[in-house]
Amino acid sequence: MKTNYSIIGLGKLGASMAAAIASQGFNVIGVDINQHTVDQVNAGHAPVQETNLEEMIMANHERLKATLSHGEAILKSDVSFVIVPTPSDSRGAFSLQYAKWAFREIGRALADKNSYHLVVLTSTVLPGSTRYGLLPILEHESGKKCGEDFGLCYSPEFIALGSIIHDFLNPDFNLIGEFDTHAGDLLQSCYSEIMANNPPARRMSLENAELTKISLNTFVTTKITFANMLADLCSRIPGGNIDVVSDALGCDTRIGRKYLTGGLGYGGPCFPRDNVALGFFAKAVDYEASLAITTDLFNRSLAGRIGDYLSSILHPGSTVAILGLAYKPYSHVIEESQAIYLAKKMAAGGYRVIGYDPLANEMSRMELKDKALIVEDISSCLEYADAVVITTPDPEFRALRLADFPQKKPPILVYDCWRILREKLQGSPDIRYIPLGMGIEDEKNSDKLKKLWSEPEEL
Numbered sequence: 001m002k003t004n005y006s007i008i009g010l011g012k013l014g015a016s017m018a019a020a021i022a023s024q025g026f027n028v029i030g031v032d033i034n035q036h037t038v039d040q041v042n043a044g045h046a047p048v049q050e051t052n053l054e055e056m057i058m059a060n061h062e063r064l065k066a067t068l069s070h071g072e073a074i075l076k077s078d079v080s081f082v083i084v085p086t087p088s089d090s091r092g093a094f095s096l097q098y099a100k101w102a103f104r105e106i107g108r109a110l111a112d113k114n115s116y117h118l119v120v121l122t123s124t125v126l127p128g129s130t131r132y133g134l135l136p137i138l139e140h141e142s143g144k145k146c147g148e149d150f151g152l153c154y155s156p157e158f159i160a161l162g163s164i165i166h167d168f169l170n171p172d173f174n175l176i177g178e179f180d181t182h183a184g185d186l187l188q189s190c191y192s193e194i195m196a197n198n199p200p201a202r203r204m205s206l207e208n209a210e211l212t213k214i215s216l217n218t219f220v221t222t223k224i225t226f227a228n229m230l231a232d233l234c235s236r237i238p239g240g241n242i243d244v245v246s247d248a249l250g251c252d253t254r255i256g257r258k259y260l261t262g263g264l265g266y267g268g269p270c271f272p273r274d275n276v277a278l279g280f281f282a283k284a285v286d287y288e289a290s291l292a293i294t295t296d297l298f299n300r301s302l303a304g305r306i307g308d309y310l311s312s313i314l315h316p317g318s319t320v321a322i323l324g325l326a327y328k329p330y331s332h333v334i335e336e337s338q339a340i341y342l343a344k345k346m347a348a349g350g351y352r353v354i355g356y357d358p359l360a361n362e363m364s365r366m367e368l369k370d371k372a373l374i375v376e377d378i379s380s381c382l383e384y385a386d387a388v389v390i391t392t393p394d395p396e397f398r399a400l401r402l403a404d405f406p407q408k409k410p411p412i413l414v415y416d417c418w419r420i421l422r423e424k425l426q427g428s429p430d431i432r433y434i435p436l437g438m439g440i441e442d443e444k445n446s447d448k449l450k451k452l453w454s455e456p457e458e459l
Contacts, residue, residue: 002025002026002027003026003078003079003190003193004026004027004028004029004076004077004078004079005018005021005026005027005028005029005077005078005079005080005081005190006028006029006030006031006073006074006076006077006079006080006081007021007028007029007030007031007080007081007083008030008031008070008073008080008081008082008083008084008102008106009031009032009082009083009084009085009098009102009123010030010031010032010034010037010038010041010047010048010066011048011083011084011085012048012049012050012161012164013083013122013157013159013164014030014032014081014083014084015030015037015041015046015047015048015050015053015057016050016053016159016164016165016168017081017083017122017157017164017168018030018041018064019046019053019056019057019060019064019165020056020165020168020169020194021194022056022057022060022063022064023056023059023060023169024169024193024194024196025063026063026193026194027063027064028063028064028065029064029065029066029067029072029073029076029077030064030065030066030067030073031066031067031068031069031070031073032047032066032068033068034047035068037066038066038067038068039066041057041064041065041066042065042066044057044058044061045057045058049332049359050161050162050164050165051162051163051164051165051166051330052165052166053164053165056165070102070105070106070108070109071105071108071109071112073109074106074109074110074113074117075109075112075113077117078115078117078118079117079118079120079186079187079190080106080117080118080119080120081120081122082099082102082103082106082119082120082121082122082123083122083123084098084099084101084102084123085098085123086098086099086123086124086125088273088276088277091280092273092276092277092279092280093126093277093280093281093284094124094125094126094129094273094277096125096129096133096134099121099123099125099129099133099134100133100134100137103119103134103137103138103141104137104141106119106138106141107137107138107139107140107141107142108141108142110138110141110142110144110149110150111141111142111143111144116149116150116151117150117151118150118151118152118153118183118186118187118190119138119150119151119152119153120152120153120154120155120187121134121152121153121154121155122155122156122157123156124156124213124214124217124270124274125154125210126210126214126277126280126281127207127210127211127214127281128207128210129210130152130154130177130206130210131179131206131207135152135179138150138152146179147179147180147182147183151179151180151182151183151186151187152179152183152206153176153177153178153179153183153184153187153206154177154206154209154210155174155175155176155177155187155209156175156209156213157171158171158172158175158216161268161269161328161331161333162328162329162330162331163330169194169195169196169197170195170196170197170199171195171197171199172199173199173200173201173202174188174191174195174199174200174201174202175201175202175204175209175212175213176188176191176201176202176203176204176209177203177204177205177206177207177208177209177210178203178204178205178206179206184203188201188203214274214277214278214281215278217270217271217274218274218275218278218292218295220259220271221266221271221274221275221295221296221299222291222292222295223258223259223260224259224265224266224271224299225265225266225295225298225299226260227242227246227259227260227261227262227263228262228263228264228265228298228299228302229298230242230245230246230262230437231262231263231436231437232305232437234262234437234438234439235436235437235438235439235440236439236445236448237439237445237449238439238442238443238445238446238449239439239442240437240438240439240445241437241438241439242261242262242419242436242437242438243261243262243419243437245262246260246261246262261418262436262437263393263417263418263419263436263437264302264303264306264338264339264391264392264417264418264436265298265299265300265302265303265338266299266327266338267327267328267335267336267337267338268327268328268331268333268335268336268337269333269335269336271336272296272299272300272336273336275292275293275295275296275299276292276293276296278292279292279293279296302338303338303339303341303342303345304341304345306342306389306415306417306436307342307345307346307349310346310387310389310415311346311349311351313413314351314386314387314413315386316350316351317350317351317352318351318352318386318387319351319352319353319354319384319385319386319387320346320351320352320353320354320385320386320387320388320389321353321354321355321356321381321382321384321385321387321388321389322339322342322343322353322354322355322356322372322388322389322391323355323356323357323378323381323388323389323390323391323392323394323397324339324357324390324391324392324394324397325337325339325340325343325355325356325357325360325361325363325364325374325391326339326357326359326360326363326392327339328392329392329393329394329395330359330394331359331360332359332360332362332363333360333363334360334363334364334367337360338391339355339357339389339391339392340364340367340368342389342391343355343364343368343371343372344368344371347368347371347372348371352373352384353368353371353372353373354372354373354374354375354380354381354384354385355368355372355373355374355375355381356374356375356376356377356378356380356381357374357392357394358394358396361374361375361376378396378397378400378404379404382404382405382406382412383406385406385412386408386412386413387412387413387414387415388405388412388413388414388415389415389417390414390415390416390417390418390420390421391417392417392418393418393420397420397421398420398421400421400424401424402424402425402428402430402431405425405430405431407430410432411429411430411431411432412431412432413431413432413434414431414432414433414434415434415436416433416434416435416436417436418436419435419436419437419438421433422435422438
């Protein structure tokens with residue numbers, strides 16, 4: 001008999017997981033406190049914007065339902081994935097406020113269920129949260145014992161906004177933090193039926209899994225930040241080229257090429273807060289996670305550094321166009337967006353700011369208010385610009401040609417954070433093209449190196 005699943009929380013990740021599991025032939029019931037979200041799912045529509053979500057919900061509508069009732073969902077399922085927000089609190093930790101409320105409702109529902117039920121926390125939390133913050137709530141509200149009457153696992157997903165469904169169904173591995181072997185066995189069996197690529201499973205204690213999740217994210221951000229540091233250094237040496245350096249580094253299997261591109265800093269709802277949270281947790285257990293703290297500080301400085309550089313070469317009052325306002329391509333999310341920070345920086349410096357994004361215009365208008373004019377197409381953005389900053393490697397921006405940029409005197413400045421237009425624009429007398437991570441002031445940079453190495457060395 002096929003396993004029935006419930007998903008507690010129908011945000012971007014929850015709704016996408018529900019649709020993905022239903023697409024594999026399983027019955028899924030989702031729970032959310034928002035009536036509109038429930039109605040959207042029951043009508044066969046996506047409650048949130050995410051790649052392919054609308055199509056997948058429509059295609060699997062018969063197997064996918066939603067409800068406001070945790071009790072209904074628990075009674076009609078065998079396994080529940082809990083995917084509720086765990087926002088950062090004032091300390092930098094991940095708040096369990098929403099998770100605790102969900103676990104209370106689940107516990108009350110378990111009190112009325114006679115069969116074994118597996119509860120799987122998927123939301124990102126810090127070590128100790130599942131066992132000491134949430135498990136007691138389940139046992140208290142249900143009157144039952146974990147390991148005997150119900151199971152508990154911590155199993156976060158490793159996904160990216162814009163590709164959640166694909167990432168969920170095709171993970172590099174499944175991380176399973178288990179209260180006991182029985183719960184872990186059951187969850188591993190479920191994943192073997194759901195996942196499309198037969199990934200390996202790594203099973204461990206709840207606390208080790210919680211640490212693994214936050215560690216993986218902070219390691220990736222450290223690698224991104226290292227590449228961004230190298231990009232800055234490459235711009236300061238004659239003939240510097242971050243792509244050449246990164247390609248060579250990536251050949252070493254100890255390093256690898258992923259996340260080593262060098263460009264604008266990371267943003268979004270996950271990465272920026274993870275280093276802060278790891279720093280908080282380390283301090284709470286009498287340790288100093290200085291690497292995580294430094295990574296966060298460096299990343300938060302990048303938009304300001306670019307703003308300072310632009311201010312040093314632009315005339316006061318110039319119009320700066322920003323192409324890309326979301327924190328990455330294929331997303332409408334502007335949370336912790338480097339482009340938004342840059343827009344605010346330039347506006348505060350007295351520059352006129354105009355912006356465009358294929359998906360994030362409306363959210364950007366709400367955030368920036370009178371600090372920037374947000375327009376509906378690239379041509380309107382470029383028309384009035386004295387300088388253009390390309391902040392995301394969006395396909396729409398990659399498609400730009402030299403002819404798309406207005407002819408001006410002096411030439412329009414294009415600051416390309418991802419070097420996506422290098423082949424088209426570099427060397428053109430009609431464009432002042434500056435690719436981030438490449439040395440363009442060879443004479444100046446050569447003079448610095450000559451001075452460095454021609455001075456007598458101290459013995």
